[in-house]
Amino acid sequence: MDYYPDLDLFARTELLQGTPPDALRVLQAWAGRRRLAAGDILFQQGDRTTSLFLVIAGRLRASQMAQGGQQIIIRYIGPGEVAGCAAFVENDTHPGTVTAVDDSHLIGWTSASLRQIMERYPVIAINAVALLCRRYHEMQIRLREVSTERVERRIGHTLLRLAHQSGGRTARGIEIAFPLSRRDLAEMVGTTLYTVSRIVSVWEERGIVSSGRRRVVLCKPHALAAIADEEE
């Protein structure tokens, strides 16, 4: 009897949950593997979409460049999540660049094979639809935040989201589980690293967060939530 180490892992991802075992075996057979060291680029903005990737381990960052050289961070992608959504559609181009922020291990399928698989196993297409709805919804909320809220609250919401998505419990509080600099935060929030630094410094004095070189720990998440959601 063969041993397929990926199978049960597959079955717990957002894209492949509920997929019949034979589909999982097909997926495994067609999968390509990819390892990245922290800092490596998976693909660049404007590249043709060749493959969709599933993150097995590690963490990636999807970002988008403006013509002025500024960039924003679209999202961080962790284990079980999908990188390179645009590859769901054949012959498209990637809207952003995806970079590894930690050493990462990925599995990829070509757009063409993915399409075949979705035709044969509609569950996967339906999972993809659900996943994209979530992402779309996420973006709507961020667009609203950046359009209507001021910087302090946006930083608050962003940290809470990151903590929720990939926070680890520690003695001091919830720690963001990957390196996150002031500049990174600024590019998620739509501000400058200077402003982030000032605001986080104030929070640090108040004991709400504890942060250092590319590390952030939320000591009092509820206090942060109060700042992020207080009435007017």
Next chain:
Amino acid sequence: MDYYPDLDLFARTELLQGTPPDALRVLQAWAGRRRLAAGDILFQQGDRTTSLFLVIAGRLRASQMAQGGQQIIIRYIGPGEVAGCAAFVENDTHPGTVTAVDDSHLIGWTSASLRQIMERYPVIAINAVALLCRRYHEMQIRLREVSTERVERRIGHTLLRLAHQSGGRTARGIEIAFPLSRRDLAEMVGTTLYTVSRIVSVWEERGIVSSGRRRVVLCKPHALAAIADEEE
């Protein structure tokens, strides 16, 4: 032989293109109809998702409220497009409110029947994936714009997009085909109606646009594009 007036219309929409004729007939049989007058609400933010709607005629606006009473416009939805994406997923809630800005005619399917249809006809699920990818990509670009560009350029981009999406050729230039107030524009761009008014007034003096009560005509689209995309 029966006459199904919707069938060829269906086959030209983003969601249903490439769908086999028998699927179209099933879809037609399961469809609910809905008519809205300008100003009517299709569903509210927070409502449970019951149905997904296809716009046959008219125009709708998807918006999202912030707790302070401010709101932003997510997008305008025209004929052939889909309203209420969240209904792709059963037992979810709508992230925004959808309102008719013109008298509109819609067709709807319940989430449950939609799911069955997608299982039976994966093309539709795959179309949905492509559609959501496009929307997701759109939002990424808007998020980048609102985070990195200043108001004048954002208004320019927004008008160009609207013109592209639903502009009608007229003697004076390209006219946005539905009522669009300064406030509406402000809520799409993430600014105030005052700022929009000022900037549009300047453009009006320069002959780039011509606008009045809830009407906008782009007289010199290329000049607008130059403003929106000029280097630095």
Next chain:
DNA sequence: CAGTCGTTTTGCGTTGCATCAATGCGCGTC
């Protein structure tokens, strides 16, 4: 035709945040 309501314009004071510049700190490297 007067009255009302929604939209747009415009002036002006205010301010949140960007921008520039200088300094300090921690970490890896030769």
Next chain:
DNA sequence: GACGCGCATTGATGCAACGCAAAACGACTG
């Protein structure tokens, strides 16, 4: 241990855009 580099802090300054207020301008209504 000294150097250099990337990251973080902090102050000073300027400006783009906000927010208020008041008025002008249609458009619709009784």
